[in-house]
Amino acid sequence: xFGSRAKRFEALVRAYSAELYRYGYxxxxxxxxxxxxxxETFARAWNAWxxxxxxxxxxxxxxxILRNEHARLYERKRLDIADDFDLDSxxxxxxxxxxxxxEMREALHGLPESYREPLLLQVVGGFTCEEIAxxxxxxxxxxMTRLSRARLALRRSAGRAGKESSG
Amino acid sequence: MNCFQARRALLEAPxxxxxxxxxxxxxxxxxxxxxxxxxxxxxxxxxxxxxxxxDALADRILLNREHGPRAGRKWAVAAxxxxxxxxxxxxxxxIADSDSDSTVDxxxxxxPAVAAISEVSREAxxxxxSEEEASRELEQVLGRAGLALKKGEAxxxxxxxxxxxxxxxxxxxxxxxxxQANVILVPEFPLGKPLLVSDGRMxxxxxxxxxxxxxxxxxxxxxxxxxARLFTKG
Numbered sequence: 298x299f300g301s302r303a304k305r306f307e308a309l310v311r312a313y314s315a316e317l318y319r320y321g322y323x324x325x326x327x328x329x330x331x332x333x334x335x336x337e338t339f340a341r342a343w344n345a346w347x348x349x350x351x352x353x354x355x356x357x358x359x360x361x362i363l364r365n366e367h368a369r370l371y372e373r374k375r376l377d378i379a380d381d382f383d384l385d386s387x388x389x390x391x392x393x394x395x396x397x398x399x400e401m402r403e404a405l406h407g408l409p410e411s412y413r414e415p416l417l418l419q420v421v422g423g424f425t426c427e428e429i430a431x432x433x434x435x436x437x438x439x440x441m442t443r444l445s446r447a448r449l450a451l452r453r454s455a456g457r458a459g460k461e462s463s464g
Numbered sequence: 465m466n467c468f469q470a471r472r473a474l475l476e477a478p479x480x481x482x483x484x485x486x487x488x489x490x491x492x493x494x495x496x497x498x499x500x501x502x503x504x505x506x507x508x509x510x511x512x513x514x515x516x517x518x519d520a521l522a523d524r525i526l527l528n529r530e531h532g533p534r535a536g537r538k539w540a541v542a543a544x545x546x547x548x549x550x551x552x553x554x555x556x557x558x559i560a561d562s563d564s565d566s567t568v569d570x571x572x573x574x575x576p577a578v579a580a581i582s583e584v585s586r587e588a589x590x591x592x593x594s595e596e597e598a599s600r601e602l603e604q605v606l607g608r609a610g611l612a613l614k615k616g617e618a619x620x621x622x623x624x625x626x627x628x629x630x631x632x633x634x635x636x637x638x639x640x641x642x643x644q645a646n647v648i649l650v651p652e653f654p655l656g657k658p659l660l661v662s663d664g665r666m667x668x669x670x671x672x673x674x675x676x677x678x679x680x681x682x683x684x685x686x687x688x689x690x691x692a693r694l695f696t697k698g
Contacts, residue, residue, distance in 0.1 A: 310525050315517035322515045332518060339525045348624070368585045401512035420509045425477040431621075434584075434644055434666075435683045441475055452505055 302346060310339055313356065316422065317363055323417050324367045326406070334370075338363040360422065361432050404454035412447035415440050470495045474502055577661040577668040579628045580648045580679040583635075584666065598623050605634040609649045610674020610697060613638075617694045628679075640694070643687035651676040658692075660685055673697065 314335055321331035321338075341362050405413060418429045426437040426444070433440065465473070465488045473485050474495075481489075489496045601623035606612055622637035626648065634649040658671040662685055669688040670679040674697055682688040 307526055311522045314522045314525055318517040318521060319513065319515050323513060328515075328518070332521065332524075335521065336525055336528055340528065365585055398508075398512050401508050405509065405512055416509065417513055419478070420506045421513050423479055425480065426475070430644065434646075436641075436643060437476075438642075441472075444475060448502075448505060451509060452501075 306339075306343060306346065309342070309355065309359075313359055314339070317359060319421060320360060320417065321363055321367065323405070323413065323421075324364070324410075325371070330370070334363055334366050337366050341366070357424070357428055357432060360418070360424075364432060400454060401451070404451050408447055408450060412443050412450070415443050416447040416451075419444060467492060467495055471498065474499055478502060478506060575661070576629050576648075576650055576677070577659055577670040577679055578663070580646075580668045580670070580681050581661065581663055581666045583626055583628050583648065584646045584681045595619065602636060605636065605649055606695075608634075609651060609676055609678060611649075611678060612696050614694050614696060618691070638691060638694075640691065643682055643690055645680050645682035645687060645691040647691070648679045648681065649673070649676065650679065660688065671695075 317335045317338060318331050321334040322328060325331055325334065338359055342359060405417075408416070415429045415433065418424045418432060419426075424432070426440045430437040430440045465484045467488075470485055470488045470492065473482070489499055598620040602613070602620040605623060618638045618640045620636055620638055621644075622635070624635050626633050626635040628648055628650060631650065631652060633651065636647040636649070638645050638647055658669065661668045661670070666681055666683060667685040667688045668679050668681045669685070669692045670677055671692055673695075678692075678695065680688045680692045682691060
């Protein structure tokens with residue numbers, strides 16, 4: 298489809314590097330580390346190119362590599378999955394007088410990682426619950442629960458920000 | 465499609481609407497309103513999350529591939545140091561006999577179960593096989609270890625090779641309706657009794673097989689045990 302290996306790789310880099318960067322940024326919340334993560338992801342993808350058999354799986358594969366690279370870097374810092382995390386605490390992080398967009402960004406920052414990550418994979422990456430479960434090495438049911446709770450928490454923040462901006 | 469199914473479909477994949485879902489939304493004001501709220505919120509989240517990528521990022525990646533990953537290599541070394549330190553010191557890892565749940569504090573980073581967690585964290589399966597290919601390869605690799613999988617209980621999504629503690633091993637990705645797990649078959653490493661290791665993010669249950677052993681790595685100890693119970697000594 299893309300011709301030679303190098304041309305095909307270049308097409309992939311151009312198609313996916315920006316969205317992988319955004320995903321990486323929200324994982325580590327550091328722009329330099331996010332770029333390193335994307336660089337390393339494509340380096341690994343290139344090295345493993347010969348074993349790639351399914352074109353349809355490429356995008357999921359790249360996201361999975363990036364996620365694992367991040368896990369390597371922050372292995373000891375990563376939070377355990379905590380489905381009973383107190384999401385009400387997010388509202389305490391609100392700042393006065395900021396735009397709804399900034400407020401939403403703050404709210405996203407305040408979400409536990411185990412909620413923020415699947416939400417961003419779905420909203421920004423466009424993945425289904427099943428695909429996210431595969432990337433995150435868990436079950437679609439667990440992902441659906443986390444997505445519902447994440448949206449519920451953000452809806453509270455968004456509702457308030459919306460009212461403030463229109464009022 | 466009823467309201468429950470429609471709401472589930474919206475949660476499952478908000479931007480991939482089927483004709484069936486669109487038909488339901490056309491005739492159900494409550495679900496239509498929910499879908500509109502949902503998309504409004506998602507648009508706001510997407511807008512807030514849209515961090516601009518650095519200029520010429522793609523060009524730098526391609527340049528690195530052609531001239532060597534200088535920055536990437538430095539980062540990889542740093543990551544290797546971090547992971548080694550993490551596994552070496554804070555593998556204040558729990559280690560438990562899978563039957564009795566007794567715990568001890570220390571396990572070395574060279575233990576195959578810890579190495580299996582590291583391998584699963586580090587290396588994504590390269591690509592998914594077709595169901596038929598995976599099933600055929602699964603039977604072969606399990607046969608070599610003297611293992612079999614209970615029929616119809618799990619689906620193999622990937623079967624391939626990996627390195628654990630310097631040994632070439634077989635790696636399988638299995639999924640059941642309730643759990644997903646990576647299974648590493650260690651052909652020449654005689655494991656003793658079953659052993660469960662957790663690093664706070666993943667759990668690995670190592671068990672002996674007829675030839676070598678098999679290590680089930682999953683997100684929780686419960687899921688690792690659940691998948692391990694699907695294996696029989698063939």
